[in-house]
Structures are given as structure tokens and as C-alpha cells.
Amino acid sequence: MMSDTYYVSGPTLDRRQFWIAAANGAVLWFAAVLLLRWLGPMGIHDGANRVILYALVVPGTYPFNLLIGRIARLQKGQMVQALALGTAVAMVLDGVALAWAPTLYGATIDLHMGAATVILWGAGVGILLAFWMDR
Numbered sequence: 001m002m003s004d005t006y007y008v009s010g011p012t013l014d015r016r017q018f019w020i021a022a023a024n025g026a027v028l029w030f031a032a033v034l035l036l037r038w039l040g041p042m043g044i045h046d047g048a049n050r051v052i053l054y055a056l057v058v059p060g061t062y063p064f065n066l067l068i069g070r071i072a073r074l075q076k077g078q079m080v081q082a083l084a085l086g087t088a089v090a091m092v093l094d095g096v097a098l099a100w101a102p103t104l105y106g107a108t109i110d111l112h113m114g115a116a117t118v119i120l121w122g123a124g125v126g127i128l129l130a131f132w133m134d135r
Contacts, residue, residue: 036105040114094119
């Protein structure tokens with residue numbers, strides 16, 4: 001029988017899963033910042049390159065969702081919880097870094113904003129994929 005629910009609500013995260021999801025958010029955020037800092041001066045945020053970058057975030061995010069599921073040993077219905085937590089950690093770190101250490105993203109305001117918007121896009125993509133994976 002098909003269900004009309006969009007995702008399956010699973011058990012809450014245990015302490016281990018909670019901390020793995022939170023740490024995953026921090027590590028992936030930092031890795032994304034470093035990658036975008038390196039790619040930014042090459043024009044990745046300009047014109048058609050931006051479209052390609054945003055498009056690549058979708059298939060590039062999926063393996064990380066699978067990885068967090070495996071590392072945290074998530075059960076069916078826990079992916080949204082884990083990704084929401086990891087994304088919240090990443091968003092807090094992003095906000096703090098943009099306010100107090102913007103040069104982490106690159107040398108110019110354009111590079112700061114380009115990297116921050118890609119990270120924000122990736123956060124949304126990650127959570128949307130988690131809903132799809134939990135369906």
C-alpha cells in the first residue's frame with residue numbers, strides 16, 4: 001500500500017548518532033569552505049560556471065548523505081534528523097565565519113558571498129535529499 005506521507009518518521013537519534021551528525025556538519029562545512037576558497041579565484045562563481053557549480057552540488061551531496069548514514073548507522077527514517085542537525089551546525093559555523101573571519105572564503109567580498117551562497121544551496125540540497133532518502 002502506498003502512503004501519502006513524504007517521509008518516514010523514525011526513531012530519534014541516539015547520543016552517538018547525534019554527535020556524529022553534528023561533527024559531520026562541521027567537517028563538511030569546513031571542507032566546502034576550503035574547496036570553494038581554492039576554486040573561487042578560478043572564476044567558479046561567475047556566469048555559466050556558477051550554473052555548473054550549483055548543478056554539481058546535487059549529485060556531489062548525495063554520497064555524503066550516504067556516508068553519514070553509514071558512519072552514524074542511521075535507521076530508516078533518521079536521515080532527515082541527522083541532516084537537519086548537521087546542516088544547522090554548518091549554518092551556525094557559516095554565519096560566525098562570515099561575520100568574524102570572512103577572509104576564510106577568499107580575498108574579496110565577491111568570493112565571500114559566492115562561497116557562502118553555494119554552501120547555503122548545498123545545505124538545502126542535503127536536507128531535500130534526506131527527505132527523498134527517508135521516503
